[in-house]
Amino acid sequence: MGKTEETMKKAAEVKTAPPDGGYDRKKLDELLLDAQNPRLAELGIPSNVTQFDLVKALWEEMAVEEVAMSIAYSGYFDYEPLFVEPAPGGKFIVIEGNRRFAAVKLLVDADLRKRVKATKLPPISKERADSLAELPVIVTTRENSWRYLGFKHVNGPATWGSYSKAQYIAHVHNDYGVPLEEIALQIGDYNSTVLRMYRGLMIVEQAEEAKVFKRSDIAKNKFHFNYIYTGMDYPGIINFLGLRNKGATDRKPVPTSKVKNLGDLMVWLYGRDSSDTQSLIRSQNPDLKTLDTVLLTDAGVKALRDGLPLSVAHDISQGDERIFRQALQQAKQALQKAHGTLTTGYASGEDDILRLAEDVDSLAHALVEAMEAKKAKDRRDARKKG
Secondary structure (H helix, E strand, O other), X not given: OOHHHHHHHHHOOOOOOOOOOOXXXXXXXXXXXXXXXXXXXXXOOOOOOOHHHHHXXXXXHOOHHHHHHHHHHHXXXXXXXXXXXXXXXXXXXEEXXXXXXXXXXXXXXXXXXXXXXXXXXXXXXXXXXXXXXXXEEEEOOHHHHHHHHHHHHXXXXXXXXXXXXXXXXXXXXXXXXXXXXXXXXXXXXXXXXHHHHHHXXXXXXXXXHOOOOOHHHOOOOOOOHHHHHHHHXXXXXXXXXXXXXXXXXXXXXXXXXXXXXXXXXXXXXHOEHHHOEOOOOXXXXXXXXXXXXXXXXXXXXXXXXXXXXXXHHHHHHHOHHHHHHHHHHHHHHHHHXXXXXXXXXXXXOOHHHHHHHHHHHHHHHHHHHHHHHHHHHHHXXXXXXX
16 A cells, blocks of 8 residues: 555544544643644744743734634534644644634633733633533544645635645645645645645745745745745746746755855845845735846846845846837827826916926937937948948
8 A cells, every 4th residue: 555545544534523422532731732833834933832832822823812702602612623643741732723722721721811911801600611621632643634634724714824834735745745736636726836835835945944044034024925936937036046847846946056046035025134124025916026027137136136126126127228118108108198188187377387398399309319310320330331
């Protein structure tokens, strides 16, 4: 039996409906929050944090309050068991249901509420607290439950952000050896999306391993993972990083010779807080596409490395001929617009506007004369050479 078939067989053993006697139950002190929770990875929280740190992060970032309020007033619904994995010392790590578990911990522990500053949570009765002393669980493993968790959080009712999804995809592919095509089928997503997320994460991890990028040192608080995985389809970024064919699943997609370029790209995408360098991307559309266009030319890359703004680097990357043509087209469009609003937009007493139009007329005539003179000179030079 191959590894994929074995994984599928194990996955079939995960029970999502309670046995006749109900779910297994575990005491709160037997359960541990999951430091490998993909949602926490998206927030840049390291995996070596304490249980208190995890509760605090979930409370501050993951809307635990709304879950806790529901449990406080309605109790814990047994048909929503926690998925737990055995851990050393007789403990169990909650691999699904961390928000619910954190909510229960806060409700039954007044001191923990005070330390986390969850002061808006209501006190609960002794009867309610007693009912929360043990929670329903399904004892399984990450490998056995990846299909269920993936479908629920990638395209299901409780979706993760793109970076969390990529973490999950990479974990299943790299650690369990499941092909990306199979992951895409199981979670109900397009294979191309799964591949781009995987490659994007591998590029981020390669940059961090090469010490040319640190997620903790980005200029903004939020890590916009979509910048890098969307850019995987852009020709300028592909060429700048020396990426191979789009179907490749290398753990280190960027060739060693292009690692410096990788570091530059990550700074342009995300900025660097330690050097007070801001990201060039204010919004993915249109800035990411503009950056890609700049990266297609050596002149544009040099302009970025010289610290010039993205708009200036874009102009430089276009070349003088294209800039000249675009300027004329824009001037023509502006004049057509002015002509179309002449009747209602110009009052005969506004001499300053008339003088402005005369200046435009003079500039246009001077430009045409200069162009005709250059054209005549080029013809003379061509005849001399001939």
